[in-house]
Amino acid sequence: MPFTGKSGKFNAAIRTVEIGTGDKAVKLGGENVLPFYTFDAPIENAPKIGVLITDMGLENEVAGIKDYYAGATTFAEIAKKAEEMPGADFVVLRFEGADPNGENRSVEDCVAIAKEVGDAITAPLVIEGCKNVEKDAELFSKVAEALQGKNVLILSAREENYKAVAAAAGLAYGQKVGAESAVDINLAKQLNVLIGQLGVDQANVVMNVGSAAAGYGFEYVVSTMDRVKAAALAQGDVQLQMPIMTPVADEAWNVKEAMASEADMPEWGSQEERGIDMEVETAAAVLASGSNAVILKHPTSVATISKLIKALV
């Protein structure tokens, strides 16, 4: 008697959100099964990988990343290489330097960089800010305006600034809106509802439900994603059916395992490999928990996660 498993296919599905334009446009979401459960039903769109670049250039990156971008000096050149990275589906530009407590790059300068990058690539573009809610609100509005017609994703609108960000990106300039909340299903839902009440079509919203590096409060990330997917698919909660995008690189490369030097931790071995494995293992775990896209930065991580996704879908 062969094994007869019950199918775990759901009647509800995650909404499909498209970012970018033309041949290289990317579809996120669309599935009606749990992550990688292809044995229940085909996965509509395989999870996607974004390659992270920042307005700070390459100076602080590890050797493998510098090597990959060797010869690229302008933002346009760096972005071009990022989109060509084997396994990459889209490019993510993060304005780390916009932080008023850091470099405090002006909004005008940021807009200029965003335009340079946007014009250089044909792959979809995702914009991240500096996490300062006031600065991000202004920055995102101006960048959304400057990149009209490119269907970029603005990541993210948060509880504190969603009105400005979602109105500009989602209503005025026809871009996609990322809704960022702090590892809690209720917060995620509430923000989606609020953004919807502004008049933004929910089909234009992607969520970032929070992230952490493996080992650093990651159980909350797993449980939040598990619960969001259960609510979206099993209970058909339309306010949680947005695809999820998770920034992994920022978290992974900032924990001790990736930062401690070989001189400090001789028994731990290569620092770069530690960073790669932290990035890869965190990414694999968030994909298994329900992310429809991850943001990474090391070429080896991008290649490996791309291989993992291909093997599973």
Add this chain to the structure above:
Amino acid sequence: MALKGLDIFKLTPKTNCKECGSPTCMAFAMKVAQGAVELSKCPHMSEEALATLSEATAPPMKTIKVGTGEAEYTLGGETVLCRHEKTFVSKPRYAVSICSADEDIDAKLEAAKKVDYDRIGERMHVEMLYLSYCADKGVDAYVELIKKAADCGKTLVLDCTDVEAAKAALAVCKDAKPVLDGADASNYEAMSAVATEAGVILGVRGADINELYDTTAALEKLGNKNLVLNVGTASVKDAFATTVQIRRAALKDQNRTFGYPSIVNVGALAAGDPTMQAALVSLFTVKYGSIIVMEGMDYAQALPLYGLRQNVFTDPQKPMKVEPGIYPLNGGDENSVCLTTVDFALTYFVVSGELERSGVPCNLIINDAGGLSVLTAWAAGKLSSTSVSKFIQENVEPKVKCRKLIIPGKVAVLKGDIEAKLPGWEVIVAPNEAVQLVKFLKDLQANGEI
């Protein structure tokens, strides 16, 4: 099949004698059905009733013990598919594979011991060895390998479908309760006899999920329920599909034939690609691997992995906290500098680890912050200038003379307010990440500031 309360009630004596602690037999039956009370609490159940019920109320997934002494591990026994529904109970155990045909067996055994460290009070190391039998090298070479491996203090898993080789291998290691991962459709009767005779757990495999199911059912029919299920190495996609489906069938659909722990060999699924193995081991740690086999484990792979496992297998109902108080480190005394952070166990562990590495005598002040991380506590209002200054005035000022306080970089905004509330204290803002503490403290020391 799970029984309903009414079915159980029919089998009770219906005397309402209350000895079970429930007011009526009906109330008792309802509680048993929910899993809230053990059947054995009623002393008056008939033999037949017990036999019927113990089968039906058995947990959906068996709890299996392997290894002995310090290397004894519990696998399985899970009751939920997602950790937030209750909690996961048996963490996956990691194994490194060695084959009797390998040239460098000694080096591999040595390498398997390399990763060994502590994380928040838990020892992190490769717990098992997955030892593959190579027919070309013969039985003696395999027995040699087993003998060498037996000294490593790790639980052995014998990857061997040859009945004679399995017998010979068990003859030298069965007392250490290894797993014999060797039953398949062609040999299961003989293998089951060998495993039962030696008193060890038997691993089952099949060409696909159907064959795995049939062979497992056949073994159960022979009376062997001490099993683990090898999900196969046909492809990553297949192995994942099998791992998820057997767990789901057991827990959700009460299909007890699949109610056993799993063995996943990611080393074979991504041979020669350690980074891909890192990705896969992470995937199967989140999704239902019980014994996960890799070709090797170095620190780069291990550090995120053991952190992930520790996170995912914490009980969601119990926050990991440390006691508030003053923790002197590196021989710190009343004249040593003070640093403060939250009572979240992970944060305490990371920060105190770095402080110890710095060798600088200091007092680490742990405030009650509800067991939350620095930014979470700050955002929740549980780490504030008031909470810090109050704790210091009440608990630290009477005991410590030094008036320098270092605060976490992530809450640099608190500096001004704390200084205002703590007259006489100088507040110094530390870097964001604990890993930067060693250099930071040494610089302060060199400048004569502490």
